[in-house]
């Protein structure tokens with residue numbers, strides 16, 4: 001498997017549009033970040049950690065403090081992939097406070113960019129953050145931070161009007177300086193049109209395979225999280241089962257006295 005030897009930069013990511021598919025995966029700690037580092041182009045500290053790691057029903061309780069804590073951990077484990085930190089629900093309100101929060105990610109962590117769920121927030125906020133020297137990944141389509149006010153997770157751009165608005169939103173976000181777009185839970189043909197309509201990389205999740213790259217939540221993709229599985233998630237590993245099998249072996253060996261044996265003991 002190819003591995004980046006040099007730090008992945010935004011210029012590199014932009015240069016790959018139309019040439020080579022980009023990969024992004026989530027990580028929430030140094031341990032997994034280190035396993036993924038350099039193999040994927042981008043690592044996202046998603047607020048999905050609230051569901052996968054904190055056992056909540058949605059992402060809404062993520063805080064700036066939590067996200068910064070996890071971003072620091074990921075940055076300690078990953079030195080090569082491009083690191084993107086999710087701005088949590090409530091951290092984007094007006095230009096002043098949003099900028100202050102975005103700056104905190106740059107000041108306190110080594111994240112390369114912040115991700116903002118951008119369906120409904122004013123473009124001027126993105127512009128202000130970008131103009132202050134912070135790279136922004138704009139997340140559109142199905143945005144999980146809207147799951148409560150929208151009454152669940154709904155596939156976007158099913159209707160022509162909604163599709164047109166989403167394509168225009170992508171263009172507007174590029175125009176105010178977003179570096180990358182994440183398009184989630186969107187009809188594939190619309191995600192394809194978005195990809196063709198902007199020069200910046202478009203990373204899809206549940207948006208078909210005509211985008212510039214893909215992102216998945218690692219605990220979904222590797223089978224550690226099994227509360228529910230969206231249609232777009234492919235399980236590349238049965239993580240829970242494999243870990244439990246190893247756990248059962250450990251328990252059995254402790255109970256039977258097989259472990260620890262001579263090899264794993266200090267014998268004087």
Ligand code: KIV
Pocket residue numbers: 026044045046047048049086139182184205215217
């Ligand atoms: O929080 C997250 O992990 C995300 C991805 C689903 C893109 O936003």
